[in-house]
Amino acid sequence: MLEFAINFLAATIRTATPLLIASLGLVFSERAGIVNIGTEGIMLSGALLGCIGSLMFTSSLMGAIFAAAGGALLGLVFAFFTVTLRSSQVVVGFSMNIFAMGLTVTLNRLILNGVRVTAYPSFAIPGLSRIPLAGNALFNWPLLVYFALLMVPVSWFVLYRTNTGLKVRAVGDHPKACDTVGINVFKIRYGTIVFSGIMSGLAGSFISMGQLSLFVENMVAGGGFMALAVVVFGNYSPGSVLAASLLFGASDALKFRLLMTPAGIYYQFMNMLPYVITIMALCFFARKSNKPAFSAVPYRKD
Amino acid sequence: MSEYVLEMKKVTKTFGSVVANKDVDLSVKKGEIHALLGENGAGKSTLMNCLYGMFDSYEGEVYFDGQLVRIADSKHAIALGIGMVHQHFMLIPVLSVIENVVLGMKENKEVLDLKAAAREFTALGQKYNMEIDPWVKVEQLSVGQQQRLEILKALYRKAKLLILDEPTAVLTPGEIDSLFEMMHQLTDEGHTVIFISHKLGEIMKICDRCTVLRLGEVAACVKISDVKDHQQLASLMVGRDVALETTTKPVELRGKRLEVESLCVNNDRGIAAVKDMSFDVHGGEILGICGVDGNGQSELIGCITGLRQAASGKVVINGTDALGLNPGKILALGVSHIPEDRHKYGMIGPMTLDENLILVSYKQENYSSRGFLNWKWIAQHGKEIIKNFSVKTPGIKELAKNLSGGNQQKLVVGRELDRTPDLLIAVHPSRGLDIGATKYIQGQIVEQRDRGAAVLLVSTELDELIELSDRILVVFDGKIMGIVERASATREVLGPLMAGVHE
Numbered sequence: 001m002l003e004f005a006i007n008f009l010a011a012t013i014r015t016a017t018p019l020l021i022a023s024l025g026l027v028f029s030e031r032a033g034i035v036n037i038g039t040e041g042i043m044l045s046g047a048l049l050g051c052i053g054s055l056m057f058t059s060s061l062m063g064a065i066f067a068a069a070g071g072a073l074l075g076l077v078f079a080f081f082t083v084t085l086r087s088s089q090v091v092v093g094f095s096m097n098i099f100a101m102g103l104t105v106t107l108n109r110l111i112l113n114g115v116r117v118t119a120y121p122s123f124a125i126p127g128l129s130r131i132p133l134a135g136n137a138l139f140n141w142p143l144l145v146y147f148a149l150l151m152v153p154v155s156w157f158v159l160y161r162t163n164t165g166l167k168v169r170a171v172g173d174h175p176k177a178c179d180t181v182g183i184n185v186f187k188i189r190y191g192t193i194v195f196s197g198i199m200s201g202l203a204g205s206f207i208s209m210g211q212l213s214l215f216v217e218n219m220v221a222g223g224g225f226m227a228l229a230v231v232v233f234g235n236y237s238p239g240s241v242l243a244a245s246l247l248f249g250a251s252d253a254l255k256f257r258l259l260m261t262p263a264g265i266y267y268q269f270m271n272m273l274p275y276v277i278t279i280m281a282l283c284f285f286a287r288k289s290n291k292p293a294f295s296a297v298p299y300r301k302d
Numbered sequence: 303m304s305e306y307v308l309e310m311k312k313v314t315k316t317f318g319s320v321v322a323n324k325d326v327d328l329s330v331k332k333g334e335i336h337a338l339l340g341e342n343g344a345g346k347s348t349l350m351n352c353l354y355g356m357f358d359s360y361e362g363e364v365y366f367d368g369q370l371v372r373i374a375d376s377k378h379a380i381a382l383g384i385g386m387v388h389q390h391f392m393l394i395p396v397l398s399v400i401e402n403v404v405l406g407m408k409e410n411k412e413v414l415d416l417k418a419a420a421r422e423f424t425a426l427g428q429k430y431n432m433e434i435d436p437w438v439k440v441e442q443l444s445v446g447q448q449q450r451l452e453i454l455k456a457l458y459r460k461a462k463l464l465i466l467d468e469p470t471a472v473l474t475p476g477e478i479d480s481l482f483e484m485m486h487q488l489t490d491e492g493h494t495v496i497f498i499s500h501k502l503g504e505i506m507k508i509c510d511r512c513t514v515l516r517l518g519e520v521a522a523c524v525k526i527s528d529v530k531d532h533q534q535l536a537s538l539m540v541g542r543d544v545a546l547e548t549t550t551k552p553v554e555l556r557g558k559r560l561e562v563e564s565l566c567v568n569n570d571r572g573i574a575a576v577k578d579m580s581f582d583v584h585g586g587e588i589l590g591i592c593g594v595d596g597n598g599q600s601e602l603i604g605c606i607t608g609l610r611q612a613a614s615g616k617v618v619i620n621g622t623d624a625l626g627l628n629p630g631k632i633l634a635l636g637v638s639h640i641p642e643d644r645h646k647y648g649m650i651g652p653m654t655l656d657e658n659l660i661l662v663s664y665k666q667e668n669y670s671s672r673g674f675l676n677w678k679w680i681a682q683h684g685k686e687i688i689k690n691f692s693v694k695t696p697g698i699k700e701l702a703k704n705l706s707g708g709n710q711q712k713l714v715v716g717r718e719l720d721r722t723p724d725l726l727i728a729v730h731p732s733r734g735l736d737i738g739a740t741k742y743i744q745g746q747i748v749e750q751r752d753r754g755a756a757v758l759l760v761s762t763e764l765d766e767l768i769e770l771s772d773r774i775l776v777v778f779d780g781k782i783m784g785i786v787e788r789a790s791a792t793r794e795v796l797g798p799l800m801a802g803v804h805e
Binding site: 161162163164166167169170173174176177178179180181182183290293301 | 356358377386388408
């Protein structure tokens, strides 16, 4: 029983990490009034680029840099279309997903083809990881896991205690008012989208290099959309986003546990579990929220 | 050093082919209250937005404190010492007062010290006798408080020149008086105020000089002490003589058309907005509903016209229990509705005039048969309405959004009055219209009353209500503060009631 609990907890953290990294990035862009449906595609590209970087330089650090740079670039593209050209965020985001799907499949077959790459190495926390039974499972992770957890208070501080954070929160709620006090709405929106792109790229690389050590086509499997849901469910706030990521991670982990039990339930139903929980969470908790008033509305200076 | 803090010379601003300002000269002396007067669409706000850097480009020269400046964004304007209180407040409702105050200031350190800012802000508020709790969210402030916050926000940024764009439109008479006091305090300290308005009385009362804009050009620049009366200013503004008074015939009541009984309505957030209201409107009278915006007027009208559900109570129109009926059925009871936001509820911009004119009546005889619209008859009838209500348009197939605000409103009024209603509900019928169009539409409303229709008139313009209404119902915080007869309806009586004070 204890072993089951420990394994379950470990699996939860593993599946929650990419969600948490991506959604912490999204908190900023969403607060600035951007709904980036293309997150799924950016994560998928990050997963692939991470593997390519890691393979080329046999270094997981280069993998992370490739993933982050790719995410930033795709973020720039998204920002150019939605902020500068004021195209619909839904249409551009969706196009990016389709584009990323095609691109990753092509590059995968050209370059990787299922080859194993250098994965993110694990770092044990001295002391804690020596605890019998639980230590190795719970306190021995790739750096990105610690990074994700550290980013929760950091994001909170930036969002609520700094000048930049104040601007980000204001821009999504009343861009025109920000303009009148001399804030460059476009700059803030570009900045948050690129930051969120970097985070999504890193999140994607964790899926391919943190949990496995290879790229599988469409391996993000809706994780980007779940990250968007995590942000809404977590009420656009870093602390609650952590809780929401863990809940969604747990439902994913639960799926695997249940798949292994001979309960006689069709595994297809088990596969639905995280998504069903996502939809239910959104139905019940999407009402009262910090959702910005000008979410998904392009800003036009007269 | 010149005596002028601001000089604008030959400023021209165009939007595409539309000229909003043409060769405008404006000189504002240091320490004066300078009025910028003009009808809606005369280019007052455009000119000020040029000055405040809200546009990428303009032609002409601007001198501030004697220096030639080229203001490209509001950051630059703020740095020069220009502060602007926009007609629609530029505050972020979900942020706290102090966050709104410091937002975007270039002096901010990366890690904000809001406590220090709050101390400074509170001291500033005390100095001007308008303290606001720095830690509450702006959405919890009243409209009057939000305006004071906007002024303090500008002063906190060390504004020397303060632009107030139609500041009195949202205030009760009492609040207007304290605003004027504050404006005097500011000019005594050496600040300069530009006061944008189309209310002649206010300009006569507090301004030193006045620049009049007409159709984007300067019509005159006068010293207020040289101006004889309102009439003179009005003629300058409109460019011809206008009759400011409407004559009214005695009331001839003809039976109850609308009965509202202990009506309670909630607003969008589920909070009680209309609290236990009861009143009647009879045929042949105009009942004015007076109050500062947001005291339950929208919810009340929404409920009577079927756009919003009531929490409890009763609404009877022409003897039929109308509560819970859909808007179509309510209109069919002989109701006409001139809605508060013509763009949102009154018309469909991208559709043509004749299409807009049949939005309510398309199902009726003559308009259609067996599901097919009778376009020939519709066009002919539409032309009549357009002629009768003097809507200026190139033709019946013009898109409604291409008309000016006044003509759009005439279109809506024409459609609604063409149905010869028993009950006319008119909400802010003259909002955003120039004097000419306002007088015309007010005349049409009075004509409906004389014909025997019951009129429910909602407005925030006290002068309009006092002039047109036979009785005035004052609302505050969703409750009826009192119903005042025409004979005793003065600003002095209505003002305290609007502020929620019973004598």
